[in-house]
Structures are given as C-alpha cells and as structure tokens.
Amino acid sequence: MGERELIGDVAGAPLGRDFFDRPSDVVAPDLLGRVVVHGSVAVRLSEVEAYGGPGQDPASHTYRGRTPRNSVMFGPPGHLYVYFTYGMHFCANLVCMPAGSASAVLLRAGEVIAGVHTARIRRMPHADGPDLEGLVRRVPDRDLARGPARLTVALGLVRDHNGTDCCSGGPIRAHEGRPVPSSQIRTGPRTGVSTGAETPWRFWIDGDPTVSPYRAHVPRRRGRAMS
Structure with missing residues (x-):
C-alpha cells in the first residue's frame, strides 16, 4: 500500500x-475536522480564521487591493496562500x-494524525547529536501544530508552496476528514488583529486540546528617543 493510500485511510x-x-466565513467552520496533507504528514484542523475581500475586511491582506504579496488570494479557490510574518x-x-x-x-491549529515523527523533527530543526530523539520527544503531541506558525512548520510549508493547488491531486491536498457537528463549533474574534477585531470569524472545536490560546492585538511600543 502506497503513501497516498495510507493517508487516505485517516484523511x-x-x-x-x-x-x-x-x-x-462559510468555508471556515466547515474546514474544522478536515485534513491537510503534505507528503507523509497529515493535520486534522481544529482552529481556523476567515478573512474577507478587498474593501470589505480591514483585517485581510487584500483590503487595499492586489499586490505581489497577496496575488494568490485573487486567484481560483482551493489554492494555498503562504506568507511570511x-x-x-x-x-x-x-x-x-x-x-x-x-x-x-x-x-490556525490542528492535530497531527499522520507523520508525527517527521512533524516532531521539523519542530526541532536545530536538534542534533545523540540526544536528538530525546529532544524531539519533548514536544507534546498537542503542541505539534498548535498555532499557525507551528502548523505550517509541521506540514513543511514554505514560501515556495505559495500558489499550490490543493485540489488537483498534487503533494499538498485538503481531504474530507471528519466534519465537526455545529454543536461542537465555537466562534469569536480573530487573534491578534489590529482592525476588524470585532468580527467573530475565528472558529474552533470546543474543548480540543490543540486549539491555540486567544490573544488580543497589543500595539507595538516604539522605543524611546535617546536624549
């Protein structure tokens, strides 16, 4: 049985x-319980955030229009938009x-349901030597993809994957997984946004240990000018 068949068994x-x-905002809650696959690693989504279109959602990268950075968001649905932050x-x-x-x-967050060892090694990129296995095991299962940056690292996604079609059967795919009943879905303000914070477009599975902590936006303080 090949890798894709094995992934299909869980995804x-x-x-x-x-x-x-x-x-x-309709797709977002429906993504909970779905599975994103890259190679041998599969992550079951437990937390997501929706972002709207140009001139509609001040928290979205596209609010002020198209740029080289956000151009993938203007393309067809089902493609991956990867950005550096x-x-x-x-x-x-x-x-x-x-x-x-x-x-x-x-x-935003999920549970690694396949390729756990690979995800652990990706989370410890500087670990080396005889203690590698011990260091890798120190990362708790719930933290492997808990938060948007950790999730991206666990899946091995980088800038080169920006624009990848996740519906064409390629190396990065979105799978049906197990949809979550609406009674288990919670919604609230998005994490860390400075504008549009009142829009309740963050969705998560109630009680799931892999959901990341909510953090409101904290304005950055400029350093004091030297006298």
Whole structure:
C-alpha cells in the first residue's frame, strides 16, 4: 500500500474545488475536522480564521487591493496562500470564492494524525547529536501544530508552496476528514488583529486540546528617543 493510500485511510477523500468556492466565513467552520496533507504528514484542523475581500475586511491582506504579496488570494479557490510574518514565521491559508474575490481561511491549529515523527523533527530543526530523539520527544503531541506558525512548520510549508493547488491531486491536498457537528463549533474574534477585531470569524472545536490560546492585538511600543 502506497503513501497516498495510507493517508487516505485517516484523511478520507480529497475535497473538490467547489468546497472552497464559497464565502470564507462559510468555508471556515466547515474546514474544522478536515485534513491537510503534505507528503507523509497529515493535520486534522481544529482552529481556523476567515478573512474577507478587498474593501470589505480591514483585517485581510487584500483590503487595499492586489499586490505581489497577496496575488494568490485573487486567484481560483482551493489554492494555498503562504506568507511570511513578523520576520520569522510562515502562515498558510486556503483561498475561497471565485477568482477575483480574494478571500481565504487561515489555518490556525490542528492535530497531527499522520507523520508525527517527521512533524516532531521539523519542530526541532536545530536538534542534533545523540540526544536528538530525546529532544524531539519533548514536544507534546498537542503542541505539534498548535498555532499557525507551528502548523505550517509541521506540514513543511514554505514560501515556495505559495500558489499550490490543493485540489488537483498534487503533494499538498485538503481531504474530507471528519466534519465537526455545529454543536461542537465555537466562534469569536480573530487573534491578534489590529482592525476588524470585532468580527467573530475565528472558529474552533470546543474543548480540543490543540486549539491555540486567544490573544488580543497589543500595539507595538516604539522605543524611546535617546536624549
């Protein structure tokens, strides 16, 4: 049995493009319990955030229009939008709605359900030597993909994956997984956004240990001028 068959056993069938051809705030809660696969690693999503289109959502990268950085969000649904943030992290989104609509869902957290050892090694990139296995095991299971940066690292996603079609049967795919009943889904303000914070477009599975802690936006303080 090949790798894809093994992944299929835990992730189910791939999602079609029509799944993503809907408003991001509709797709987002429906992504909970779904599975994102890259190679041998599979992550079952437990927390996501929706972002709207140009001129509609001030928290979205597309609010002020198209740029080289956000151009993938203006493309067809089901593609991966990967961006670099805070000078140190990559974050991954799945594009929603028809081309030109420019909305997406940020993948915030999940449970690694396949390829756990690979995900652990990715989370400890500087570990080496005879203590490697001991260091790798120190990362708790719930923390492997708990938060958008950790999730992206666990899946091995980098800038080169920006624009990847996740509905075409390629190396990065979104699978049906096990949808979560609406009674288990909670919603609230998005994490760390400075504008549009009142929009309750963060969705998560109630009680799931892999959901990341909520953090409101804290304005950065400029250093005091030297006298």
